[in-house]
Amino acid sequence: MSDEFSAFDIPVDRAGTGSVKWARCAGRDVLPMWVADMDFRSPEPIIAALHRRVEHGVFGYSMAHAGVAGAVCGYLRRVHGVEIEPSWIVWLPGMVVGLAQSACLAGEPGDAIMTFTPVYPPFLKVHRDAGRELIAVPLGAEGGRHTFDFEAMEQALTPRTRLVMLCSPHNPVGRVWTRAELEKLADFCVRHDLLLVSDEIHCDLLLEPQAAPHTTALKLDSLRSRAITLMAASKTYNVPGLGLCFAIIPDEQLRRRFVLTKNTFVAEISPLSFHATRAAFDECDDWRRSLCRYLRRNRDTIAAILAARAPQVKMPHIEATYLAWLDVRALGLEQPVAHFEAHGLALSNGADFGAPGFVRLNFGCPLARVEEGLARFVRAL
Numbered sequence: 001m002s003d004e005f006s007a008f009d010i011p012v013d014r015a016g017t018g019s020v021k022w023a024r025c026a027g028r029d030v031l032p033m034w035v036a037d038m039d040f041r042s043p044e045p046i047i048a049a050l051h052r053r054v055e056h057g058v059f060g061y062s063m064a065h066a067g068v069a070g071a072v073c074g075y076l077r078r079v080h081g082v083e084i085e086p087s088w089i090v091w092l093p094g095m096v097v098g099l100a101q102s103a104c105l106a107g108e109p110g111d112a113i114m115t116f117t118p119v120y121p122p123f124l125k126v127h128r129d130a131g132r133e134l135i136a137v138p139l140g141a142e143g144g145r146h147t148f149d150f151e152a153m154e155q156a157l158t159p160r161t162r163l164v165m166l167c168s169p170h171n172p173v174g175r176v177w178t179r180a181e182l183e184k185l186a187d188f189c190v191r192h193d194l195l196l197v198s199d200e201i202h203c204d205l206l207l208e209p210q211a212a213p214h215t216t217a218l219k220l221d222s223l224r225s226r227a228i229t230l231m232a233a234s235k236t237y238n239v240p241g242l243g244l245c246f247a248i249i250p251d252e253q254l255r256r257r258f259v260l261t262k263n264t265f266v267a268e269i270s271p272l273s274f275h276a277t278r279a280a281f282d283e284c285d286d287w288r289r290s291l292c293r294y295l296r297r298n299r300d301t302i303a304a305i306l307a308a309r310a311p312q313v314k315m316p317h318i319e320a321t322y323l324a325w326l327d328v329r330a331l332g333l334e335q336p337v338a339h340f341e342a343h344g345l346a347l348s349n350g351a352d353f354g355a356p357g358f359v360r361l362n363f364g365c366p367l368a369r370v371e372e373g374l375a376r377f378v379r380a381l
């Protein structure tokens, strides 16, 4: 076990590398546990693939080279048990771009998009550029477990609602939606003639792959003509700065409409990112499984420390992601993020996710750093 984990135990100094996460704390004794990238080195096959491409020395406008689409198809078959055609893939320079393009193709300006809060902040923003309305329905809770509130969704729905924007698994509450929940959501979409965009960027960061397996929207047959599934190697293999994701759209007409929304705002894709993506999906399964076991131990450590030393702070059971969603309302802090930062810990602000009184803590880092972060968290109380 310790050998498996040793690569993740190594602290990497990211100071001075232009890291968004670390720059916020530069020159101060503040531990950055906010924005969602990890402090681990990417797996060696990715670094080697990047070296080989850099050695070539010419970095012109690029498209997916031979092998990239095959790597994606093979990964989806092997890891998620689903067959896709390479022609269904649309390459994009980022996931938020895919959300924004989906918002633009859903109906007309003035139409509405439904999403579920709390949620990753761009879900609450992309409708603006598209001139759409946002219907934000709070997630329900059954026995302390977040789930869809279908009653509230039916009530919030308007005749102009055209799209459901789903985060699956969910950032920040860490749920991996069950097949039954997703089938009910699919029925909702079919019944009300809604498109669905499913952001599955976290779908391989499963902390309990047996008990809480991921069901991709690609497996929901009733959504075949109305789903846009977004995936990427970026979060799992810690290459989000390289900028590459892909939409998988089985329906040809929907795919054509999606491609047409790629306007002058959408940049070209870096040649390096294609090489990282191919290596990630073809060569890094073992690394990914070890990473998830490491992250699971980090999560369990956080849960144990909170239960013992900060029982008034509540954390839902995180089934996926490396993000802990902490309800700190019981502390009565006016500015929770500023308070924790003053005590040496930089966190994400729940208000940005539509949930003031919450903070999000990134545990994608060596266990020793998690323990130090939690020590600071507890001291701040």
Ligand SMILES: Cc1ncc(COP(=O)(O)O)c(C=O)c1O
Pocket: 036, 093, 094, 095, 096, 097, 120, 167, 171, 199, 201, 202, 232, 234, 240, 243, 244, 245
């Ligand atoms: C759910 C979700 N979607 C998208 C992104 C960002 O993706 P990208 O950087 O490819 O736009 C993140 C990053 O944290 C995320 O959590």
